[in-house]
Amino acid sequence: MSGTLLLYGANGYTGKLILELSVQQRIKPILAGRNAIAIRSLAESYSLPYRIGGLEDQATMDVLLKDVDVVIHAAGPFSITARPMMEACIRNKVHYLDITGEIGVFEMAAQLGKEARAAGIMLMPGVGFDVVPTDCMAQHLKTLMPDATHLALAFANIGGAISHGTATTMAQSLGEGGAIRSKGKIIRSPLGAYHRWVDFGKGKRFVMSIPWGDVATAFHTTGIPNIIAYTAIKPGIHRLLKLQGLLNPVLKTRWARKMVQNYINRQPAGPSTEMLNRSSSMVWGEVSNPKGETISARMSCMNGYSLTAHSSLLIAKKVLAEQFKPGYQTPAGCYGAQLIGEIPGSSEINTVSKSP
Numbered sequence: 001m002s003g004t005l006l007l008y009g010a011n012g013y014t015g016k017l018i019l020e021l022s023v024q025q026r027i028k029p030i031l032a033g034r035n036a037i038a039i040r041s042l043a044e045s046y047s048l049p050y051r052i053g054g055l056e057d058q059a060t061m062d063v064l065l066k067d068v069d070v071v072i073h074a075a076g077p078f079s080i081t082a083r084p085m086m087e088a089c090i091r092n093k094v095h096y097l098d099i100t101g102e103i104g105v106f107e108m109a110a111q112l113g114k115e116a117r118a119a120g121i122m123l124m125p126g127v128g129f130d131v132v133p134t135d136c137m138a139q140h141l142k143t144l145m146p147d148a149t150h151l152a153l154a155f156a157n158i159g160g161a162i163s164h165g166t167a168t169t170m171a172q173s174l175g176e177g178g179a180i181r182s183k184g185k186i187i188r189s190p191l192g193a194y195h196r197w198v199d200f201g202k203g204k205r206f207v208m209s210i211p212w213g214d215v216a217t218a219f220h221t222t223g224i225p226n227i228i229a230y231t232a233i234k235p236g237i238h239r240l241l242k243l244q245g246l247l248n249p250v251l252k253t254r255w256a257r258k259m260v261q262n263y264i265n266r267q268p269a270g271p272s273t274e275m276l277n278r279s280s281s282m283v284w285g286e287v288s289n290p291k292g293e294t295i296s297a298r299m300s301c302m303n304g305y306s307l308t309a310h311s312s313l314l315i316a317k318k319v320l321a322e323q324f325k326p327g328y329q330t331p332a333g334c335y336g337a338q339l340i341g342e343i344p345g346s347s348e349i350n351t352v353s354k355s356p
Helices: 013-024 036-046 058-064 077-094 103-111 113-119 133-144 164-170 214-222 235-251 254-265 272-275 306-322 333-336 337-342
Strands: 005-008 030-033 048-053 070-073 096-099 120-126 150-158 177-181 185-189 195-199 202-211 226-232 280-286 294-302 351-354
Touching: 005 013, 013 036, 013 306, 036 048, 058 077, 070 077, 070 306, 077 096, 077 103, 077 113, 077 120, 096 272, 096 306, 103 113, 103 214, 113 120, 133 150, 133 280, 133 294, 133 306, 133 333, 133 337, 150 195, 150 202, 150 214, 177 214, 195 226, 214 226, 214 333, 226 254, 294 306, 306 333, 306 337, 333 337, 337 351
Parallel strands: 005 030, 005 070, 030 048, 070 096, 096 120, 150 226
Antiparallel strands: 150 280, 177 185, 177 226, 195 202, 202 226, 280 294, 294 351
């Protein structure tokens, strides 16, 4: 492996997890971000090079990306930060990776795919828990049922909590509702409009529909035109969400989002090491075709934050080793469903039912 990796947003919760793992793997990224004090302190602690700069000015970003081969962009909310970084990467011919799960960012990357291909670089948002495990599940099921027209994906997190970055992204989306893909198009639907019970292998859990990144990415990976993504949730919370039609206008206001953000800022940066060590994730998927046949599968993996650190570095190393496809790519679309098997703590994807 050769080349230079830049980790932007290294001082964030997930950025630090990626940094710590990179040090363990003897990778020496350039640390970067807008917070000069935090970035400099981290760089000195790990004896690593660093660069300081925001995303507002093209000239500043061109300096940040000088002589860089790959960027792992870990500074959200990506709905705000992704475009300037993607455009800078295209302009400077630098491969772009990020850890988003936001549908709009995936679709934006797809729109920029032609420019990225012309520049000879790859745009691959979603190299973390959003959406590596579920994308691999989607590709696996598509291989088993090439004529699939419907895809359902679900995940459940066991233990753990969320980081400031994830919570901030959620706060930015308050009141926006959900989304599914129908007949090839992404359409808005109420959050939790679809729900069901799913057997993840440890008993059935109630899941509801959410605007997870796979609504965008799984279509690009598999071509399946109808996609719904679910997450496990307590049925009682789902019942409360039936009031969202009344609450959404309020939740969309600047006042409400600021109140939530202020609360987030008072909380710990993210899950403790102990919490991460005792948490894990489960993934399930199901495809069906016009004949009414279905196939479902499931797998388990490490918690989302630890998996994000491993998967983002794994993909960065592949790109540095010149294993990439120019243009917009999805994780499983580029590296296959077997990608998840290269991440520690991941089980095999096991087919659990076929019908009729």
